[in-house]
Amino acid sequence: MEVLVHFERSPYPATFIAGLLAHLVFNRLEPRSIPAFGSLLCFIPISLGVYLRHHFHNTVLGILWIWALYLIALVCSTIAYRLSSFHPLAKYPGPVMCRITKLWLARIGWTGKQYLYYQELHTLYGDIVRTGPNELSFADISYISPMMGANGMPKSSFWDGGFPDQKQHRSLVGIRNSLDHSRLRKVWSRAFTPDALKYYHTLVDKRCSQLIEALGGSAGDEVDLKTWFHWFSHDVMSDVAYGSGPEMLRNKDIGAIWKLLEEGQPVSIVMLHLPWLGEFFMTIPMFASKLREFKDYCVKRTERRYYSGSPNKDLFYYLMDEAGLEAEKPAYEQVVNDSNLAIVAGSDTVATSLPNVFWLLLQNPSAYIRIQKEVDQLGDKIYDAVELAKAPYLNAVINETLRLHPPVMSGSSRSPWVHSQGHQLGQHYIPVGTTTSIHFYTVQRDSRYFSPSPNDFIPERWLARDVQKELEPQVFSDEAQIVHETSAFLPFSTGPMDCIGKRFAVQELRLVVARLIREFDMEFAEGFDPRVSEDQMKDFFVTSLGSLPVVLQKRL
Numbered sequence: 001m002e003v004l005v006h007f008e009r010s011p012y013p014a015t016f017i018a019g020l021l022a023h024l025v026f027n028r029l030e031p032r033s034i035p036a037f038g039s040l041l042c043f044i045p046i047s048l049g050v051y052l053r054h055h056f057h058n059t060v061l062g063i064l065w066i067w068a069l070y071l072i073a074l075v076c077s078t079i080a081y082r083l084s085s086f087h088p089l090a091k092y093p094g095p096v097m098c099r100i101t102k103l104w105l106a107r108i109g110w111t112g113k114q115y116l117y118y119q120e121l122h123t124l125y126g127d128i129v130r131t132g133p134n135e136l137s138f139a140d141i142s143y144i145s146p147m148m149g150a151n152g153m154p155k156s157s158f159w160d161g162g163f164p165d166q167k168q169h170r171s172l173v174g175i176r177n178s179l180d181h182s183r184l185r186k187v188w189s190r191a192f193t194p195d196a197l198k199y200y201h202t203l204v205d206k207r208c209s210q211l212i213e214a215l216g217g218s219a220g221d222e223v224d225l226k227t228w229f230h231w232f233s234h235d236v237m238s239d240v241a242y243g244s245g246p247e248m249l250r251n252k253d254i255g256a257i258w259k260l261l262e263e264g265q266p267v268s269i270v271m272l273h274l275p276w277l278g279e280f281f282m283t284i285p286m287f288a289s290k291l292r293e294f295k296d297y298c299v300k301r302t303e304r305r306y307y308s309g310s311p312n313k314d315l316f317y318y319l320m321d322e323a324g325l326e327a328e329k330p331a332y333e334q335v336v337n338d339s340n341l342a343i344v345a346g347s348d349t350v351a352t353s354l355p356n357v358f359w360l361l362l363q364n365p366s367a368y369i370r371i372q373k374e375v376d377q378l379g380d381k382i383y384d385a386v387e388l389a390k391a392p393y394l395n396a397v398i399n400e401t402l403r404l405h406p407p408v409m410s411g412s413s414r415s416p417w418v419h420s421q422g423h424q425l426g427q428h429y430i431p432v433g434t435t436t437s438i439h440f441y442t443v444q445r446d447s448r449y450f451s452p453s454p455n456d457f458i459p460e461r462w463l464a465r466d467v468q469k470e471l472e473p474q475v476f477s478d479e480a481q482i483v484h485e486t487s488a489f490l491p492f493s494t495g496p497m498d499c500i501g502k503r504f505a506v507q508e509l510r511l512v513v514a515r516l517i518r519e520f521d522m523e524f525a526e527g528f529d530p531r532v533s534e535d536q537m538k539d540f541f542v543t544s545l546g547s548l549p550v551v552l553q554k555r556l
């Protein structure tokens, strides 16, 4: 009775309790829709203000005051809970700002330097760091299999932020339900059989000849290899996905598609960190229009391929199930979204790896000479994917590049399934709602897994011991110092949700690197300092690079 009287006398207890209840709702239900946010952040506190307005002389100011106090109560209780020992992740170390809000990492993500931030956190706090209120980052490879392996966890809510426009028929990479994921993955995997790869090899080879011809035309002049590789990889992926492309190698990026993808990168990393922002972003014309522009481009390309048909088995052939192997035809919208994924996942990553290979080789003349010698000795065998797969130094250079600079530096996250009881990760119980990931960049440069000199480009570490000693006797003199833990090599991730295009990607990288090395001598353009490339590297989930100015000379 006394409590009720107190409530009647003062508007504050009711306001604070309402704020605390709102925190409970956010915590339990994690609402994502604009109406839910609108109700919890505006409608309820304003209604409360209207109800309690008789406590104030000025009605409008009174309502605003109640609204502000409600939000303060909500924010304070959220912060207090996240920092308290009651939080299920309380025992894990991490910076206070990360524990309080995911906005902190989103801000760092926007700068493109999150990969260094994660690495720094692991150096400071150890192998398991709380990088968000409900997020843990791991840098110990014993957690890879229980997290990402066959008995691991499904994809996390990170992916909800990546596809605010895909309400239904989300593309493969973003599907969180493991059963749905494996069903669609089965369709995708038909597109990467050895026979399919053989056909794609011919497509890459053709584009490679076109690239060599174009670069040959600029022999002796400065060219930006990064831009050429972007055009090349986009044309290749369009050929693979739809049987033809926008011909960027010939027309450059006249449709500004690559520009569109690049401009969208900082926004997409923020959305991936803050999945609840997706709906809001879609209401902001500037952001939504860019997303729609790319979607329209994919829809147009898909439509063209759908109606024109193709005599060849491109990726679309498998995704659309033109062979009629599935009981039910895939939804058209699903194929549009998956083709869109193929273009982004297949071109961005390769377009990042290729400049990195040459950037590293040009800084390491002895490695350049070795790879060139191997390629020259192979002669015309370089056109044969099977022979090329056996070239040890070429493979070592590609692996070492992907180890030092994985195109997806911060890894891909996993969470316990929403309707599960959580997940046991080694000795750690991971509650539902927690996002976990292995930080690829950190792990791949960890001296416990790669030694000696884990931060240096030493392709020889991928060769047999006797060859290592013969080529680099000083580096590999001390057997006890050599560590080469291939399970810590994760550029394509691992497990049933790893990169489905990995064999194709490596096949493509081998051919392009071998053919360019055989065809040209190259050096950095005059005045270019290769160290600036490291500063320009940005982690927007897929790495973004600065330019790579080189001068090429024809060899043959």
Ligand code: HEM
Pocket (backbone or CB within 6 Å): 172, 173, 174, 185, 341, 342, 343, 345, 346, 347, 349, 350, 353, 406, 407, 408, 411, 412, 413, 491, 492, 493, 494, 496, 497, 498, 499, 500, 501, 502, 504, 505
């Ligand atoms: C150097 C090149 C590439 C790298 C480093 C790379 C890396 C990755 C990574 C790290 C993932 C996330 C996997 C996960 O969630 O655990 C991924 C997924 C994926 N990648 Fe790649 N990728 C490359 C090239 C390609 C190519 C050429 C394609 C061709 C279409 C492709 C298609 C995909 C697809 C469809 C997924 C989603 C797989 C799934 O969720 O089941 N990638 N890739």
